[in-house]
Amino acid sequence: GEDVEQSLFLSVREGDSSVINCTYTDSSSTYLYWYKQEPGAGLQLLTYIFSNMDMKQDQRLTVLLNKKDKHLSLRIADTQTGDSAIYFCAESYGGSQGNLIFGKGTKLSVKP
Amino acid sequence: SQTIHQWPATLVQPVGSPLSLECTVEGTSNPNLYWYRQAAGRGLQLLFYSVGIGQISSEVPQNLSASRPQDRQFILSSKKLLLSDSGFYLCAWSAGPNTEAFFGQGTRLTVV
Numbered sequence: 722g723e724d725v726e727q728s729l730f731l732s733v734r735e736g737d738s739s740v741i742n743c744t745y746t747d748s749s750s751t752y753l754y755w756y757k758q759e760p761g762a763g764l765q766l767l768t769y770i771f772s773n774m775d776m777k778q779d780q781r782l783t784v785l786l787n788k789k790d791k792h793l794s795l796r797i798a799d800t801q802t803g804d805s806a807i808y809f810c811a812e813s814y815g816g817s818q819g820n821l822i823f824g825k826g827t828k829l830s831v832k833p
Numbered sequence: 834s835q836t837i838h839q840w841p842a843t844l845v846q847p848v849g850s851p852l853s854l855e856c857t858v859e860g861t862s863n864p865n866l867y868w869y870r871q872a873a874g875r876g877l878q879l880l881f882y883s884v885g886i887g888q889i890s891s892e893v894p895q896n897l898s899a900s901r902p903q904d905r906q907f908i909l910s911s912k913k914l915l916l917s918d919s920g921f922y923l924c925a926w927s928a929g930p931n932t933e934a935f936f937g938q939g940t941r942l943t944v945v
Contacts, residue, residue, distance in 0.1 A: 754933060763839075763923055763936035764877075809877065821927075821934055823869075825876030 725824035727810050732830045739797040741827045743810030746791065753786060754821065755795045756809040764809060767795070797829075805831045835860035839924045839937030846944055852897075852911040854940050856924030859905065864926040866907040867934065868899055871921040883907060919944045 727743040745753065751772050756764040770777045770784045770793070777784045783796040797804055807826040839856045846852060858864050868880045879892045881899035889899050896915050900908045907924060924937040 752933075756936075761939070761941070763938045764925075764934075766933050766935070769933060821879075823877040 725810055725812055725822050727808075727824040727827050729825060730828050730830070732832065733800050735800060735802055735831055735833050737800055739795075739800045739804070739829055739831075741795045741797075741808050741810075741829065743793040743795075743824055744791055745793065745810070745812045745822075747812055747822070748788075748791065752813045753784075753793050754811040754813075755782075755784065755793075756811060756823075758807045758809065758826065760806075767808075800829075800831050802831045802833060805829055835926075835935065837924065837926055837935055837937045839940060841940060842938060843941045844943070846914050846942065848916055848944055849913045852909070852914050852918070852942070854909040854922055854924075854942075856907045856909075856937055857905055858907075858926045861905070861926070861928065863904060865929060866901060867925040867927070868907065868909050869923040869925065871923065871939075872919075877923070881909070914944045916944050918942065 725745045731739060731741060733739045752769050754769040755767045757767050758764050768779050768782050768784055770786050775786055781798045785794045793810055807828050809826045810824040811821040813821060836859045866883045869877045870880050871877050881889055881891055883889050883901045886901055886904055896918060897909060897911050919942055922940045922942055925934040927934045
Protein backbone atom coordinates (compact mmCIF):
# COMPACT_ATOMS: atom_id res chain seq x y z
CA GLY A 722 0.00 0.00 0.00
CA GLU A 723 0.89 3.65 0.04
CA ASP A 724 3.73 4.58 2.36
CA VAL A 725 5.80 7.63 3.21
CA GLU A 726 9.20 7.20 4.81
CA GLN A 727 11.43 9.75 6.48
CA SER A 728 14.26 9.67 8.97
CA LEU A 729 13.19 10.24 12.57
CA PHE A 730 15.85 12.66 13.82
CA LEU A 731 18.08 15.44 12.53
CA SER A 732 20.37 17.66 14.57
CA VAL A 733 22.05 20.79 13.18
CA ARG A 734 23.79 23.87 14.50
CA GLU A 735 22.19 27.27 14.35
CA GLY A 736 23.04 28.99 11.08
CA ASP A 737 23.67 25.77 9.17
CA SER A 738 21.35 24.37 6.51
CA SER A 739 18.98 21.51 7.35
CA VAL A 740 17.92 18.94 4.80
CA ILE A 741 15.02 16.65 5.61
CA ASN A 742 14.42 13.78 3.21
CA CYS A 743 11.31 11.79 2.39
CA THR A 744 10.41 8.95 0.05
CA TYR A 745 6.91 8.05 -1.07
CA THR A 746 5.35 5.22 -3.02
CA ASP A 747 2.22 6.52 -4.74
CA SER A 748 3.32 7.61 -8.20
CA SER A 749 -0.10 9.14 -8.86
CA SER A 750 0.29 11.71 -6.09
CA THR A 751 -0.52 15.14 -7.43
CA TYR A 752 0.74 17.22 -4.54
CA LEU A 753 3.38 16.63 -1.90
CA TYR A 754 3.42 18.59 1.32
CA TRP A 755 5.64 19.58 4.19
CA TYR A 756 4.01 20.24 7.55
CA LYS A 757 5.59 21.56 10.74
CA GLN A 758 4.45 20.58 14.23
CA GLU A 759 5.67 22.50 17.23
CA PRO A 760 5.44 20.82 20.66
CA GLY A 761 1.87 20.15 21.75
CA ALA A 762 0.39 21.90 18.73
CA GLY A 763 -1.41 20.98 15.55
CA LEU A 764 0.22 20.78 12.16
CA GLN A 765 1.00 23.86 10.12
CA LEU A 766 1.43 23.66 6.37
CA LEU A 767 4.88 24.94 5.46
CA THR A 768 4.90 24.46 1.74
CA TYR A 769 3.78 22.12 -0.99
CA ILE A 770 4.89 21.20 -4.47
CA PHE A 771 2.92 20.11 -7.49
CA SER A 772 4.13 16.85 -8.95
CA ASN A 773 5.09 18.38 -12.31
CA MET A 774 7.62 20.67 -10.61
CA ASP A 775 11.22 19.86 -9.71
CA MET A 776 11.85 22.64 -7.27
CA LYS A 777 10.03 25.27 -5.29
CA GLN A 778 11.64 28.01 -3.23
CA ASP A 779 9.91 30.06 -0.55
CA GLN A 780 12.21 32.36 1.43
CA ARG A 781 14.45 30.06 3.53
CA LEU A 782 12.67 26.92 2.34
CA THR A 783 13.59 24.94 -0.77
CA VAL A 784 11.66 21.86 -1.82
CA LEU A 785 13.22 19.45 -4.29
CA LEU A 786 11.23 16.70 -5.97
CA ASN A 787 12.71 13.76 -7.84
CA LYS A 788 9.63 12.12 -9.26
CA LYS A 789 11.57 9.28 -10.89
CA ASP A 790 13.02 8.21 -7.53
CA LYS A 791 9.91 9.34 -5.58
CA HIS A 792 12.14 11.41 -3.35
CA LEU A 793 11.20 14.71 -1.74
CA SER A 794 13.44 16.95 0.34
CA LEU A 795 13.04 20.10 2.39
CA ARG A 796 16.02 22.38 2.82
CA ILE A 797 15.94 25.08 5.49
CA ALA A 798 18.64 27.68 5.00
CA ASP A 799 20.18 29.50 7.98
CA THR A 800 18.39 27.24 10.46
CA GLN A 801 17.26 28.99 13.63
CA THR A 802 16.34 27.64 17.07
CA GLY A 803 12.73 28.51 16.27
CA ASP A 804 12.86 25.94 13.48
CA SER A 805 13.11 23.14 16.07
CA ALA A 806 10.00 21.03 15.51
CA ILE A 807 8.77 17.83 13.91
CA TYR A 808 8.49 18.02 10.14
CA PHE A 809 6.04 15.77 8.34
CA CYS A 810 6.14 14.84 4.69
CA ALA A 811 2.75 13.96 3.18
CA GLU A 812 1.42 12.84 -0.17
CA SER A 813 -2.08 13.11 -1.51
CA TYR A 814 -3.86 9.80 -1.70
CA GLY A 815 -7.10 8.38 -2.95
CA GLY A 816 -8.05 11.25 -5.23
CA SER A 817 -11.74 11.64 -4.48
CA GLN A 818 -11.45 11.95 -0.72
CA GLY A 819 -8.40 14.17 -0.64
CA ASN A 820 -6.75 12.04 2.02
CA LEU A 821 -3.15 12.62 2.92
CA ILE A 822 -0.66 9.93 3.85
CA PHE A 823 1.89 11.21 6.35
CA GLY A 824 5.36 10.04 7.20
CA LYS A 825 6.28 9.47 10.84
CA GLY A 826 7.91 12.87 11.06
CA THR A 827 11.51 14.06 11.42
CA LYS A 828 12.38 15.74 14.68
CA LEU A 829 14.70 18.64 13.93
CA SER A 830 16.86 19.82 16.84
CA VAL A 831 18.76 23.07 16.39
CA LYS A 832 21.72 23.62 18.69
CA PRO A 833 22.92 27.16 19.45
CA SER B 834 -11.31 33.23 6.56
CA GLN B 835 -11.60 29.62 7.58
CA THR B 836 -10.89 28.44 11.11
CA ILE B 837 -11.00 25.09 12.81
CA HIS B 838 -11.73 24.61 16.48
CA GLN B 839 -11.02 21.49 18.44
CA TRP B 840 -11.65 20.89 22.12
CA PRO B 841 -10.71 20.12 24.77
CA ALA B 842 -6.96 20.68 24.53
CA THR B 843 -6.15 18.08 27.16
CA LEU B 844 -8.19 15.29 28.69
CA VAL B 845 -7.49 12.64 31.30
CA GLN B 846 -10.04 9.85 31.42
CA PRO B 847 -10.22 6.55 33.32
CA VAL B 848 -10.29 3.25 31.47
CA GLY B 849 -13.84 2.26 30.59
CA SER B 850 -15.19 5.81 30.53
CA PRO B 851 -16.82 7.34 27.44
CA LEU B 852 -15.18 9.89 25.16
CA SER B 853 -16.43 12.74 23.05
CA LEU B 854 -14.10 15.08 21.18
CA GLU B 855 -15.59 17.82 19.09
CA CYS B 856 -14.31 19.66 16.06
CA THR B 857 -15.98 22.50 14.19
CA VAL B 858 -14.99 24.40 11.08
CA GLU B 859 -15.99 27.94 10.23
CA GLY B 860 -15.86 29.90 7.03
CA THR B 861 -16.31 27.10 4.52
CA SER B 862 -19.04 24.78 3.29
CA ASN B 863 -19.04 21.04 2.68
CA PRO B 864 -15.47 20.46 3.78
CA ASN B 865 -13.83 17.06 3.91
CA LEU B 866 -13.22 16.34 7.60
CA TYR B 867 -10.63 14.06 9.18
CA TRP B 868 -9.64 12.62 12.53
CA TYR B 869 -5.99 11.65 12.95
CA ARG B 870 -4.22 10.09 15.90
CA GLN B 871 -0.59 10.60 16.73
CA ALA B 872 0.60 8.02 19.25
CA ALA B 873 3.86 8.52 21.14
CA GLY B 874 6.84 7.86 18.87
CA ARG B 875 4.67 7.17 15.86
CA GLY B 876 3.45 9.11 12.88
CA LEU B 877 0.00 10.33 12.06
CA GLN B 878 -2.63 7.69 11.53
CA LEU B 879 -5.85 8.54 9.72
CA LEU B 880 -8.78 7.24 11.79
CA PHE B 881 -11.86 8.58 10.02
CA TYR B 882 -12.77 10.86 7.16
CA SER B 883 -16.04 12.31 6.01
CA VAL B 884 -17.03 13.85 2.71
CA GLY B 885 -20.50 14.93 3.85
CA ILE B 886 -23.12 14.92 6.59
CA GLY B 887 -23.65 11.42 7.93
CA GLN B 888 -20.93 9.97 5.68
CA ILE B 889 -18.13 8.40 7.67
CA SER B 890 -15.34 6.18 6.43
CA SER B 891 -13.05 4.33 8.79
CA GLU B 892 -9.47 3.61 7.87
CA VAL B 893 -8.60 1.24 10.70
CA PRO B 894 -10.63 -1.04 12.97
CA GLN B 895 -10.68 0.31 16.49
CA ASN B 896 -12.49 1.19 19.65
CA LEU B 897 -13.52 4.60 18.37
CA SER B 898 -16.34 5.93 16.22
CA ALA B 899 -17.02 9.20 14.46
CA SER B 900 -20.11 11.13 13.54
CA ARG B 901 -20.89 14.18 11.43
CA PRO B 902 -24.24 15.53 12.58
CA GLN B 903 -23.80 18.85 10.79
CA ASP B 904 -21.85 20.01 7.76
CA ARG B 905 -19.07 21.60 9.78
CA GLN B 906 -19.10 19.44 12.92
CA PHE B 907 -17.11 16.26 13.38
CA ILE B 908 -17.22 14.24 16.59
CA LEU B 909 -14.92 11.46 17.76
CA SER B 910 -16.43 9.11 20.34
CA SER B 911 -15.89 5.99 22.34
CA LYS B 912 -18.24 4.10 24.63
CA LYS B 913 -15.43 2.63 26.72
CA LEU B 914 -11.89 3.91 26.55
CA LEU B 915 -8.87 1.61 26.55
CA LEU B 916 -5.36 2.43 27.71
CA SER B 917 -4.22 2.11 24.10
CA ASP B 918 -6.53 4.99 23.12
CA SER B 919 -4.10 7.45 24.71
CA GLY B 920 -2.54 9.79 22.19
CA PHE B 921 -2.73 13.14 20.46
CA TYR B 922 -5.85 13.51 18.34
CA LEU B 923 -5.97 15.97 15.49
CA CYS B 924 -8.98 17.13 13.54
CA ALA B 925 -8.45 18.50 10.05
CA TRP B 926 -10.40 19.77 7.09
CA SER B 927 -9.72 20.16 3.40
CA ALA B 928 -11.66 21.63 0.52
CA GLY B 929 -11.43 18.47 -1.53
CA PRO B 930 -9.06 16.14 -3.31
CA ASN B 931 -5.45 17.14 -3.70
CA THR B 932 -5.75 20.21 -1.55
CA GLU B 933 -3.93 21.03 1.63
CA ALA B 934 -5.37 20.02 4.99
CA PHE B 935 -5.79 22.50 7.83
CA PHE B 936 -5.39 21.17 11.33
CA GLY B 937 -6.84 21.98 14.70
CA GLN B 938 -4.61 22.44 17.73
CA GLY B 939 -5.10 18.86 18.85
CA THR B 940 -6.36 17.09 21.98
CA ARG B 941 -3.93 15.30 24.27
CA LEU B 942 -5.87 12.30 25.62
CA THR B 943 -4.45 10.29 28.50
CA VAL B 944 -6.34 7.19 29.56
CA VAL B 945 -5.44 6.09 33.08
